[in-house]
Amino acid sequence: MIDHEVQFKRFLQKQGLKLTPSRARILEAAFTMHEHFDAEKLHDLIKADNVSLATVYRTLPLLLEAGLISRTVRIGGRDRFEHILGHPRHAHWLCENCQAVIETDLSALQSAITKEAKALKFDIQQISLNITGLCWKCKDSANDSQ
Amino acid sequence: MIDHEVQFKRFLQKQGLKLTPSRARILEAAFTMHEHFDAEKLHDLIKADNVSLATVYRTLPLLLEAGLISRTVRIGGRDRFEHILGHPRHAHWLCENCQAVIETDLSALQSAITKEAKALKFDIQQISLNITGLCWKCKDSANDSQ
DNA sequence: GAGTTTGTTGCAAATGATTCTCAAATGAAA
DNA sequence: TTTCATTTGAGAATCATTTGCAACAAACTC
Known part of the structure; x- marks a missing residue:
């Protein structure tokens, strides 16, 4: 399991939540994306795997709290995020x-x-x-x- | 005419726009407000003067461009602003x-x-x-x- | 002054990102 | 396998912000 996946799993467990396939997929997508992304762009990347946009919106705050991504700028009425790599x-x-x-x-x-x-x-x-x-x-x- | 009103008027004229009563009222309200405000809070202050919320929304970007207010934080899905005083x-x-x-x-x-x-x-x-x-x-x- | 042009406004309707609802699915634990 | 809490997708709902529109207004033209 990749570094940030471990981190996310730990974070979730602490809250009594689980690292489900959907969540893992969202996390992975957030980390393959090498520029800023918004909820929809991330969803585009993984909708083939049958992950709903609602779940993306539900997971983003978790990743935020876990310190794995950060909210950066807001463009065209959309929040944008980027992953954090310890950079x-x-x-x-x-x-x-x-x-x-x-x-x-x-x-x-x-x-x-x-x-x-x-x-x-x-x-x-x-x-x-x-x-x-x-x-x-x-x-x-x-x-x-x- | 107050300092910032002059500034706003100049800015508007440069764009071929006018300092209308509504706009002046909005500007004034933005400057009487001594904390952050959002569109609705500002509108509450001046709706008695028959200035519509739409006009508030239309004027805010102008004040922003004119450098008279700035967008600060976003809370509860609402943009917040504050006036700039040269501070x-x-x-x-x-x-x-x-x-x-x-x-x-x-x-x-x-x-x-x-x-x-x-x-x-x-x-x-x-x-x-x-x-x-x-x-x-x-x-x-x-x-x-x- | 009458007519024209251009910007402005309030109102109501539209938009669109985000959130919520709900019933079904999942999964750990007993 | 039953239980019980969590999660999920789909679609509906929400709500800040935008926009279309018809009526207005001020500045110009003739």
């Missing part, structure tokens, strides 16, 4: 124009945030730094038109 | 349990972010740093129960 967390730069998402390392800020958390006695589950604006491509074209 | 931007700490929102200064991180933006040639419109987890109250009670 350092990163910031998301979202272009308002072309909706490109650029990722950068967050470690430079991490310590400042952790320090603040200690002061607040806040138990961090997720950090999400999103910066919206215009990417270099759209910044240039905005100068031309408009 | 330094702040981080939002959202308790998953009691849904309290704590705000802290963001200036410590600002320079690191700006630096990164320069490297990416990214034109920043909004920075949003949201940290979810448990506030000190809920952290303690989580230890007891569950």
